[in-house]
Amino acid sequence: MAASSTAAVHKLRRLGKGVAFYALILGFCAAVLFPVYWMIVNSIQPLNHGMQFPPPLIPKEISFLPFITLFENFPVARWLVNSLLLAGMTTLIVLALAVLGSFAMTFLRWRGKAAFGLLLLMTQMLPEALVVIPVYAMYRNLGLSDSLPALSLVDAAFILPICIWILKNSFDSIAEEIYEAALIDGCSPLGALVRTLLPLSAPGLVAISVVSFFYAWNEYLFAVTLVTSPDIRPVAVGLASLKVMLDTPIDRVLAAALFFSIFPVIFYLLIQRYIVAGLSAGAVKG
Template sequence: MKRVRIGVVGRMIGVLIVLGIAVFPIYWMFTTALTSDADLFAPEPRWFPDFGQFYVFVDALAEGPTLTWLANSTIVAIGTTVFSIGLGIPLAYALSRFSFKGKVAVGLLLLMTQMLPEALMVVPLFSLYRRFELLDSLAGLILANTAFVLPIVALVLKGAIDGIPKELEEAGRVDGARPLAVLLRINVPIILPSIAAAAVIAFFHAWNEYVFAVTFIFNKSLQPASVGLAGFIGEQGTAIQTIMAVAFMFTLPAVAFYLFAQKYVVSGMTAGAVKG
C-alpha cells in the first residue's frame, strides 16, 4: 500500500510540475502586464501581479484596435477550420476508399507540401493574389491558410477512415445508400473525434499564422492579432506592459478552445491506429 501511495504521489507531483511549466508563461505574461515600470526593471523580479495596474488591459482595449485584431483572427481561424474540414473529409475518403491512378503520388504530394516553408510560398502567392485581387482581404488569408493546412487535415482524417470496417459501408450500400450518404451518415459520425482533432490543428495554424498575414494584409483594420502585436514594437521604445496585456488576451481564446477540445484531440489522434 505504501508503494502504491508513493507511486500516486509521485505521479501527482509529476503532473503538477508539467502543468506548472505549461501554465507559467501565461501567468508570467499576466504578471508582467500588471507590473509598473519601476518593478519591471528592478533587480528582483515581481512574482505576483499588481492589480492596481489593471488599467493597462482597459487602455489596450479602449485605445488600440485590439478587439478588431482579435475579431479578424477569429474570422480567419474559423474560416480556415471550416474550409479545411469541409474539403479534407471528401479528400480523405477518396484516398482511403477509392482506387485510382496516381493515388500513391497524391499521398506523397500531400506529404511533400509539409516540407515547404511558408516563406518560400510568399512570392508566388503574392503574385497570384495581386492578379486575382485577393490582397488585403481576409478571404484571401483564409484561402492561403486552408491550402497550407489542408494536406495534414486530410492525412489525419484518412487515418481515421482507414480504421472503419468496410462492412459498415457495405451494409449501408445494401440498404440503398449512395457514396455521399455513406460518407455523411456512417463515416462522419464515427470519425467525429478525428474531425475535432483536425479542427484544432487547423484552428491553431490559422490563429498563430504570421507570414501570410503580414505579407497579404496592408490595412491595419484587417490585420489579425498576430500581426497587430508586432506593431507595438517601436524604434524609440516598446510598451512591454501593453504587449503582454494584448498577448495575454490573444492567448486566452486559443487556450480555451484547446481545453474544450483536448479530449477529442487525444482520442482523434489515436483513432486511425486502431483497426475495427
C-alpha cells in the same frame, strides 16, 4: 486482524500511488504552464519589478494599465472579430476538403494514392517566405488582396495537406467493414461517409478543427503581406504593430498576447468535449 492490515496496506499503497500520480500530473502541468504564468505576472505588475534579481515569483503589486492602454488606444475588438472570421472560415474550408481528401485516401480504391499522399507532404516543404511572393503577385493580379475570405483561402491551402493526413490517420482506425456495411445498406460512398464515418471519427475532426483554427489565428506572414488596410487586420498583425521602429512596449505586448491567446484556448475548451463524445462513438463500433 492480519487480513484487515493487509487491506489497509493495500489501500495505503493505492493512495500513495494516487498521490504520486497527481503530483506527476501537477508537476508536468506546472512546468508546461510556467511561461504562461510568467507572462501573466509581468503583464499585471509594473515591469520594473520583473527587472530585479531575483525577480519576485508572485506579483508585488497589480496594475491593469497595460491592458487599459491597449484597449483605449488600439482597435482590439476589430482585430478580434477579424481573426475570428478568418479562423472560422479557414476551419470550415479545411474541414470540408480534408474530409473528402482523407476519405479518398482511406476508403476508396484508386491509382496514385501514394503519389497523392506524397504530393500533400511536398506542399509543406518550402518555407512560406519563399511562396509568398508568387501568391502575392497572383492575388494582386486577380484584385483579391485586402480581403479576409481571400486570405482564409491561402491559410486553408497551407494547413489542408497536414489536416488530410491527420484525418486519414483517424479514418484508418475505423474498420473497413463498417464502411462496406453502409454501402450494402444502400448508401452511396458519400452517404456512407457522412452518416457512418464522420460520427466515428469525431476526435480526428476535432483535432483538425483545432489545428486549422490555431494556424489561421496565429498565421502572420500571409496576413501581413496580403492585408494592407487597417480595417481588416487580424490579431497577429495587430499584435505585431504594437512593436514600433525604436521601441517595444513589453508590458503592453505581453498583455495583448495574453488577451488574444484566450480565444484559441476557449475554442479548444469548447470543442474538447467532443473528443469525449467521439470516444463513446468509438465504443459503439465494436
